[in-house]
Amino acid sequence: MEFFNFDVGKNRIYNVDWLKTIAILAVLLLHCSSKYLLPDFVFQPNWYCGVFFESLSRFGVPLFIMVSGFLILRKDQPISSVPRRIKRVLIPFIFWLVVYVIAKFAMIYHSFDLIQFGYFLIQAFLDPTIVSIEFWFVYMIIGLYIFSPIITTWLHNAEIYEIEYFLIVWALISFVG
Template sequence: MEFLNFDVGKNRIYWVDWLKTIAILAVLLLHCSSKYLLPELVFQPNWYCGVFFESISRFGVPLFIMVSGFLILRKNQPISSVPKRLKRVFIPFIFWLIIYVIAKFVMINHSFDLIQLGYFMVQAILDPTIASIEFWFVYMILGLYVFSPIITTWLHNTEIYEIEYFLIVWALISFVGFSNVDFLLYDYLKYFTGSIGYFILGYYLYVKQKSILKNKHFGLLLFVIGTLVSFLGTILSSMAIGEQSLLFFNLGDITPNACLQAMGIFIIVSNTDWRKYSKSINNAVVYFSIASYGVYLANVLFINILDKIISFNILGNATLTIIVEWIIVFLLCNIFIRLMSKIPVLDKFSGI
């Protein structure tokens, strides 16, 4: 296979590539299992299966943000570096946004009216989630990139306890938002909420020295707790109201369960010496890591094709269907993105 001979270079940070590969696998698993989270399936075996797979994969996007935080915030970020970074994210996104808009427009309207299509395109640029829900991530990360020079300047000129102060306040205020408590003060402390906390957390977990935050067993404990909170919290909250509750599966995952999971995975992976492992395995991980952004942009389209055109369903078994579809989508997306990267003109849209 191609990745067995892939030149990873001498300066790769292997644990970063492992985190990105694990994160994209989690995102794909999340998307493949979401079709079973339907109100009409609540408390049925397939629903419990969907809840389980959703629960173990909530950390995907938070982990991507934390990795970005480490990679970007550890270095000085002049304002002049922002346009290049935005361009690298935005150009592939626009290509895939157009593909999704056309596909969704044709499927809904069964026609190709250019004026209506153009109007739908404008709406999608203003709010890309109407084309595909996972595109919220792109605008979020673009916003963080815009502010990265300011954040970096602060982080490099502050004490560690001040970073901890920010993260503690972020966690507390985010929990208030998560719990939906009607608390007026929350409205005036929203600048402490959102994905910026994950961005800074990725930097903090790496620079924090001689701490339990370097202990892989502690990381595993955090992941297990976060997963149990997701799984049991969803089931119990649904039982309490007599219908499906997705409180612990909020879009954007600014939730305590996803945060614990992401922290746990980050701690485990970043404190593992991956160079001791097989070169072929590391090569494969780097290969998949490099294509992870393109795979993120493309995966829902492939999942929809399998679900709607092929009616992907294996013997009515939710567990088997989710796992097989997850593997197929992962491989197809990586093959497709790699092919794009080798074709002139299309290569700049591959996200590689």
């Protein structure tokens, strides 16, 4: 595997890089296929293809979450690192959310009203999916960053049977709920 060694660090885990690559391709396929799931295409050949490829690639987002969790939780996470991590996500998110709000506002309303724009902007911060469904992911990542010091400390100090117990309870609740 010398060909793939870009000497980016001694602690690099190439299997994680491959998992991220697979997740990226799956999410791209998910987004491409979702355009065929519109009501206009229902039960047409394009709709069936869209359903097939969307179902095939649905694992991409959970895979990203698992890889992120692996990378975050394998090292100690001091609480002092949380603001830095959140800032790295929040600044680009705010920028792009405002850009999307401006574009969506311009498409919906044909005249500019500052109060109406402010109300729409606040709504978008509370529920960013009104401007782009993909923005839900940012709030989930921020939540993971906030809880990572607590979870990391517990994982590094817990006995294996406690972790197994937690995973079993979590799996049962996930399947029932």
